[in-house]
Amino acid sequence: MxxxxxxxxxxxxxxxxxxxxxxxxxxxxxxxxxxxxxxxxxxxxxxxxxxxxxxxxxxxxxxxxxxxxxxxxxxxxxxxxxxxxxxxxxxxxxxxxxxxxxxxxxxxxxxxxxxxxxxANIPPPPLYNVLLETRAIAEWTSMFWLYPFIPKHKSEKEKPILLMPPYLGNDNSTRFVRKYLKSVGFKTYKWELGVNMINSKSLPKLIEKLDQIFEKHQEKVSLVGWSGGGIFAKIIANRYPEKVEQLITIGSPVWGVKNMKTPIVATLEFLRGTKLRERNEKFIKELEVIPKVPITCIYTKTDGLIPWKNCMEAETYRDDIKNIEVFGSHCGLGANATVLLTVANALNANLEKEKKPSIIEKVESLFFPKFWEQKGFSKFTNLFFS
CATH class of the missing domain: 1.10.3680 (TerB-like)
Structure with missing residues (x-):
């Protein structure tokens, strides 16, 4: 403050x-x-x-x-x-x-x-962060043996979750997130649209899928999007708040895309054949609006592809908007144990009655930057005795 x-x-x-x-x-x-x-x-x-x-x-x-x-x-x-x-x-x-x-x-x-x-003057990720993206290989490979040891807090109800992969990713990109959410009691759904090219033509199909899940469960659907998938998730949440329970983005540029500076801009423009600023203005404008649903934005300050400030929503606008920092690379967020815990905890926090955190949940806070930002040894005593 x-x-x-x-x-x-x-x-x-x-x-x-x-x-x-x-x-x-x-x-x-x-x-x-x-x-x-x-x-x-x-x-x-x-x-x-x-x-x-x-x-x-x-x-x-x-x-x-x-x-x-x-x-x-x-x-x-x-x-x-x-x-x-x-x-x-x-x-x-x-x-x-x-x-x-x-x-x-x-x-x-x-x-x-x-x-x-x-x-409009948010700087691009520094070269050091770009080079650190190579650790994503270690993050993905280590997840195969680390996954069984991640704590699992069962959800009270089998709530529907629709997951959307990052740019140039597909449903394989969200496999660990889906697997983990399913293991703790959620009903997960793939996006099933192949490779995500962040093309506005994918929106009608995603909206149709949202309608199908909504009709099947007769309740609102939570949206989880990683990177470019979070862009789609936010726009859908803005258009159909009556069908969306909450929005969770993972390393997603949820605002300021028009002026966003990223080392992958040249690659994006080469693959698309047009300048980013010349693309769908309506699409970019919709992204600036804050959805009328609970929002959790997960970001990492060592992101080497997206400026981390573009991955945070206006937390001071409403008390149901949260920004949560994690350790890790951008490309490794889909295989990040802290991200899995954060997504599940955010879903539970917004869906179930507030309860006191267990000892295991308190220990989990050790894996988040926010804990280590506290000064003095008291952060350890407060963790267990507050």
């Missing part, structure tokens, strides 16, 4: 001033904006910040530019889209009068354009 606190302190003053400019009193403005943060994971902390806001004769353009400047100092971040969406929500509030609507609309549009500019 450290860097977020600085951003939200600046943003809160900007948002409150905007509400006041639309005819709300200071108290009304604070209440409306606090309510706008209702599903924000830092709701309590942000509410305290908003309550402390004081205004004099504030200039909205100056406040907007100050917030943009802070965001630019921190660098690209998908969470900035939360700020844009909240501003648009405040602007559309029916309680406000039509005062300076055009002016406010222009300020919001400028803010959005500046955020897009900042987020």
């Amino acid at each position: 450290e860097s977020n606190k600085i951003v939200y302190t600046s943003f809160s003053k900007f948002a409150v001033a905007m509400a006041v400019s639309q005819g709300a009193s200071l108290a009304q403005a604070k209440k409306i904006i606090i309510n706008s943060f209702e599903r924000h994971p830092f709701h309590k902390e942000v509410s305290k910040i908003i309550k402390k806001v004081t205004l004099e004769k504030e200039n909205l353009n100056i406040l907007s530019n100050q917030c943009i400047s802070i965001c630019e100092d921190f660098g690209p971040d998908r969470d900035y889209v939360t700020l844009v969406l909240l501003l648009e929500k405040i602007y559309k509030n029916e309680d406000f009068q039509d005062i300076e609507k055009d002016t406010v609309s222009n300020i919001i549009n400028n803010f959005k354009e500046e955020i897009n500019r900042i987020n």
